[in-house]
Amino acid sequence: MNLQPHRDFLTEDVQERFLRYVRVHTTSDRHADTTPSTQRQFDLAHILAGELRDLGLTDVTVTEFGYVIARVPAHDEVNAPPVAFLAHMDTAPDSSGEDVNPRIWENYDGGVLTVGHGIVLDPTEYPDLRDFVGETIITTDGTTLLGADDKAGVAEIMAAVRFLGQHPEYPHPELEIIFTPDEEIGRGVDKLPVTELHSRFAYTMDGGKEGSVEAECFNAYRVHVDIQGYLIHPGSARGKMANAVTIAGRLLAALPQSESPEATDGRYGFYCPVEITGDYGHARIEMIIRDFEIDEVRRRVAYIEKLADALQTANPRARITVTATQQYLNMRDRIAEYPFLLELLTEAITSIGVTPILDPIRGGTDGARLTEMGLPTPNIFAGGLNFHGPAEWIPVRSMVRATETILTILRLWSERVAPDTPLPTVRPEVRA
Ligand SMILES: [Zn+2]
Structure with a gap:
């Protein structure tokens, strides 16, 4: 079935949904230890569950941890294994996601978009804009992030579900819809009931x-350095005091600047200090380490441990501890065990007239964690750019193409993925 004649319908639907979903405040909070990290994420979860039921789905759940899980039964004549599509409902805590007031720029003329509040989208700075001359572009009003990451993904999946409801003849396997909380704080699949899912593959x-x-994607570690100082009146501290602030500063200054996010791109990894708190009695540093090769991550963790050791020796009265935790691993090898996952995906994208761009992601997604847990999960474009800040923008056309990609994968999946395809084993114990 050709999707071309349905483009106007999909455009209207996905744009309307997107504009509605971005107005729901769903910022996550990395300092909270509940799931979801913020109760407000339930607001969007319940809206989406309600809309899925209105679209005729009967198997729709919002779990106690804020996950929306819904199922569209397979087309009668399709026996291919089920597949899941995921998007996350939260937005990044780096920027405000409250009172998002999207601006719509129809028939973009290729010039500078003066978004407001000092935010300007200039094609000389953001050349991707040039690919969307004549298209409708959605931006912020300059005061918040937009939330295209990842409400575009949510809107695209919802538009695909609506399309399937209206076209019962369209071939598709059982489709699982999963909307997750807390992806932006690296916990998007922590409480996902993976063993209860029907799917063993996802996107x-x-x-x-x-x-x-x-x-x-990157291999990702978080490193926590705890520095317990030794305090004594500064007037009589000579040879005695261990100043936690000073030690923290030395440690940070010893990180190689050539291995920072500011200095790297492509396949190079980095150290990135993300938070420092405390006073001269007690200080803490949070760092993230990223690299495509796990050995490079281990080398960097070892370097921080060596630095801490050296600072400990120089400040015998301080107590410096380093704790490294794995956040997610590069998904490349596990996905490669099921080549059809990428084959169908690139074929789907090509068939709707878009050139697939296969780039390693300098970050991670729920997909990386899910892949580790046994559901190989490539990540597909949702269409947005300049994520996590007020310069975020998205062309409506890209959301339509993404929706068409979902629908095309479902059709190809029905035709190509054999009912007896060997399935990966779920490993819920991998969950942190
Ligand atoms: Zn995202």
């Missing part, structure tokens, strides 16, 4: 620019 709709596909 996340959480990538960037139109055409981009990600089946390789």
Whole structure:
């Protein structure tokens, strides 16, 4: 079935949904230890569950942890195994996601978009804009992030479900819809009941620019350095005091600047200090370490441990501890065990007239964690750019192409993935 004649309908539907979903405040909070990290994420979860039921789905659940899980039964004549599509409902805590007031720029003329509040989208700075001359672009009003990451993904999956409801003849396997909380704080699949899912394969709709596909991501570690100082009156501290602030500063200054996010791109990894708190009695540093090769991550963790050791020796009265925790691993090898996952995906994208761009992602997604847990999960573009800040923008056309990609994968999946395809084993114990 050709999707071309349905483009106007899909455009209207996905745009309307997107504009509605971004107005729901769903910022997550990395300092909270509940799931979801913020109760407000339930607001969107309940809206989506209600809309899925209105679209005729009967198997729709909002779990106690804020996950929306819904199922569209397979087309009668399709015996291919089920597949899941995921998107996350939260937005990044780096920028405000409250009172999002999207601006719509129809028939973009290729010039500078003066978004407001000092935010300007200039094609000389953001050349991707040039690919969307004549298209409708949605931006912020300059005061918040937009939330295209990942409400575009949510809107695209919802539009695909609506399309399937209206076209019962369209071939598709059983489709699982999963909307997750807390992806932006790295906990998007922590409480997902993986063993209860019907699917053993999934796709996340959480990538960037139109055409981009990600089946390789960073290996990610978080490193916590705790520095317990030794305090004594500064007037009589000579030879005695261990100043936690000073030690923290030395440690940070010893990180190689050539291995920072500011200095790297492509396949190079980095150290990135993300938070420092405390006073001269007690200080804490949070750092993230990223690299496509796990050995490079281990080398960096070892370097921080060596630095801490050296600072400990120089400040015998301090107590410095380093704790490293794995956040997610590169998904490349596990996805490669099921080549049809990427084959169908690139074929789907090509067939709707878009050139697939297969880039390693300098970040991670729910898909990376899910892949580790036994559901190989490549990531598909949702269409947005400049994520996590007020310069975020998205062309409506990209959301339509993403929706068409979902629908086309479902059709190809029905035709190509054999009912007896060997399935990966679920490993819920991998969950942190
Ligand atoms: Zn995202």
